[in-house]
Amino acid sequence: MTARCxxxxxxxxxLVESPDDGRPSIxxxxxxxxxxxxxPQAFSVLRERGLPVRRxxxxxxxxxxxxxxLPRNADGxxxxxxxxxxxxxxxxxxxxxEFGIALRGWDSPDRGIVHVMAPELGRTQPGMTIVCGDxxxxxxxxxxxxxxxxxxxxxxHVLATxxxxxxxxxxxxxxxxxxLAPGVSxxxxxxxVVGTLGVDGGSGHVIEFRGSTVRALSMEQxxxxxxxxxxxxxxxxxxxxxxxxxxxxxxRSEAPQGEVFDAACARWLALASDPDAVFDxxxxxxxxxxxxxxxxxxxxxxxxxxxxHLPSVRxxxxxxxxxxxRLREGQQIAxxxxxxxxxxxxxxxxxxxxxxxxxxxxxxKVSPRVRMLVVPGSERVKREAEAEGxxxxxxxxxxxxxxxxxxxxxxxxxxxxxxxxxxxSTSNRNFEGRQGKGVRTVLASPATAAASAVAGAIVDHRxxxxxxxxx
Amino acid sequence: xxxVRTVRSRSVALAIDNIDTDQIIPARFLxxxxxxxxxxxAFNDWRWRADGTxxxxxxxxxxxxxxxAILIAGRNFGCGSSREHAxxxxxxxxxxxxxxxxxxxxxxxxxxxxxxxxxxxxxxxHAELIAHPGERLHIDVASETITRENGRQVxxxxxxxxxxxxxxxxxxLGYLTQRVALIDRYEARA
Numbered sequence: 131m132t133a134r135c136x137x138x139x140x141x142x143x144x145l146v147e148s149p150d151d152g153r154p155s156i157x158x159x160x161x162x163x164x165x166x167x168x169x170p171q172a173f174s175v176l177r178e179r180g181l182p183v184r185r186x187x188x189x190x191x192x193x194x195x196x197x198x199x200l201p202r203n204a205d206g207x208x209x210x211x212x213x214x215x216x217x218x219x220x221x222x223x224x225x226x227x228e229f230g231i232a233l234r235g236w237d238s239p240d241r242g243i244v245h246v247m248a249p250e251l252g253r254t255q256p257g258m259t260i261v262c263g264d265x266x267x268x269x270x271x272x273x274x275x276x277x278x279x280x281x282x283x284x285x286x287h288v289l290a291t292x293x294x295x296x297x298x299x300x301x302x303x304x305x306x307x308x309x310l311a312p313g314v315s316x317x318x319x320x321x322x323v324v325g326t327l328g329v330d331g332g333s334g335h336v337i338e339f340r341g342s343t344v345r346a347l348s349m350e351q352x353x354x355x356x357x358x359x360x361x362x363x364x365x366x367x368x369x370x371x372x373x374x375x376x377x378x379x380x381x382r383s384e385a386p387q388g389e390v391f392d393a394a395c396a397r398w399l400a401l402a403s404d405p406d407a408v409f410d411x412x413x414x415x416x417x418x419x420x421x422x423x424x425x426x427x428x429x430x431x432x433x434x435x436x437x438x439h440l441p442s443v444r445x446x447x448x449x450x451x452x453x454x455x456r457l458r459e460g461q462q463i464a465x466x467x468x469x470x471x472x473x474x475x476x477x478x479x480x481x482x483x484x485x486x487x488x489x490x491x492x493x494x495k496v497s498p499r500v501r502m503l504v505v506p507g508s509e510r511v512k513r514e515a516e517a518e519g520x521x522x523x524x525x526x527x528x529x530x531x532x533x534x535x536x537x538x539x540x541x542x543x544x545x546x547x548x549x550x551x552x553x554x555s556t557s558n559r560n561f562e563g564r565q566g567k568g569v570r571t572v573l574a575s576p577a578t579a580a581a582s583a584v585a586g587a588i589v590d591h592r593x594x595x596x597x598x599x600x601x
Numbered sequence: 602x603x604x605v606r607t608v609r610s611r612s613v614a615l616a617i618d619n620i621d622t623d624q625i626i627p628a629r630f631l632x633x634x635x636x637x638x639x640x641x642x643a644f645n646d647w648r649w650r651a652d653g654t655x656x657x658x659x660x661x662x663x664x665x666x667x668x669x670a671i672l673i674a675g676r677n678f679g680c681g682s683s684r685e686h687a688x689x690x691x692x693x694x695x696x697x698x699x700x701x702x703x704x705x706x707x708x709x710x711x712x713x714x715x716x717x718x719x720x721x722x723x724x725x726x727h728a729e730l731i732a733h734p735g736e737r738l739h740i741d742v743a744s745e746t747i748t749r750e751n752g753r754q755v756x757x758x759x760x761x762x763x764x765x766x767x768x769x770x771x772x773x774l775g776y777l778t779q780r781v782a783l784i785d786r787y788e789a790r791a
Contacts, residue, residue: 146787152761158787170634214632221634265683281685281711291777330677429619447618540628561623563646
């Protein structure tokens, strides 16, 4: 039998129709995640055509993008940015009631960023097809699912038919070998990979991340890696399921339980790519030489090692990015003054990320020149972090401990910086204006972000001394 | 969807690579629950100054952009966020086609589903079109050609199904709902 990869197995088992006359395939979607921003117009189409949601049981909603991260007002109301954000949230609440969809909303202990919440519940499982009107849906690929972002028109297609019209993408193996050096995180690895492939290096492909480095990553770390697949233009990113995957899922409330779980495990593990599976392309990366990595430009592919220098100007794009970032060609990135630090987002807001940041901040103070927001990815992450006392570490250091949500990653809820400010952010996009008009974003790991908050400047967290100064 | 067969218009060039959907429509304008009215905010932060007046240096504010319905953009146009508000904003701003040497997958998909022609051409032809902004172009979906002012033709390739949907004004949701028996069968065996 021909060797097959994980993607081929999932694709083939989800074909509803695979015409040979030039029409696209129809693939079945196992899980459709929805949030308030990219769904209202899709529900309007259903209403106009009198269509029901075909499988409410395969649809799960949450509130994350437009929601405030500040606590309730004294009168019990939520401090929404404006009437529009409130209206958008209210609209999803109404749509879920009208169409019979479960919503992990304000009253739910599970509410959270959609890509944090669904894995926590055990809804994200190996072998599934998962879509959401959000490009970071690739996060769920960490579990060996085929997960990708779609537009609002396609959200309507999935609501009405549980299906999508698709052409089969190509496959790209990103093989990463070797142990990460101490102090180098999955985010550093991810930024290095994006910097290596470039912002369109994965275009038209589904990426499978594999190799000894990937096998050694925890599920949280694999989610960080798969999360940024879209930053390489890839359709999706995935990791073959293994013992780490199934152990993470064991006991999750919406994963199978008992004997059913054991049977599912056997099925899940059998999905892994065959060792001799053939991919359309392969890129190999040596993980042993990676150091803490940050971005310097206005797309996630413009990365630099924390001890490195910015490139010289070779083209208009480099010039434009340097000008926007108010940086000079050839300068060191370390030492650049910082105004705001954001720890959060679907890339880095899980418990392990908060622990990384807290470890740096314990016994230290955020520089008086820096505002720091720590935004847990979900209500569960918030509870677990508080149970460990992490919130006390953040608050004692002078950081703000907020309510769960997307917050400063997309800045829709009013959590933004001021024009010209430099934000060291654990999120996934450093596009112009992403965190507010004229705001300069430097993407980094939680440890780099926390250390930079202490130093008041971009710093290699490995050199931080007891006083917070770089050695 | 209304059929989209031809577009005849002058072009305007935005010769920047990797224009992401946050530039096409910044996130703070995504709080709407309808599709309408996003055109004013297309390329908002490049187009408008803080006081609401036009940024004179931005090409879309210059006289040659007036009435141009064809945007020639740098490579990897539409990367980043999956927001369908990006094609909605461009269409509401009067664009009927975006041409580049590479267009990000999700944006291209979203655009074509709305009848915004997102067309990929080879790099040589792309460089030619970028170098001649303002020329009148004639896009013909059926023959997959762009005819330039000088009579030369540039080829593009659309997915054959997508092309037929554009030409016939076929709506993909309608196509899918007609296949409900296949979906029933899949669910019964899955």
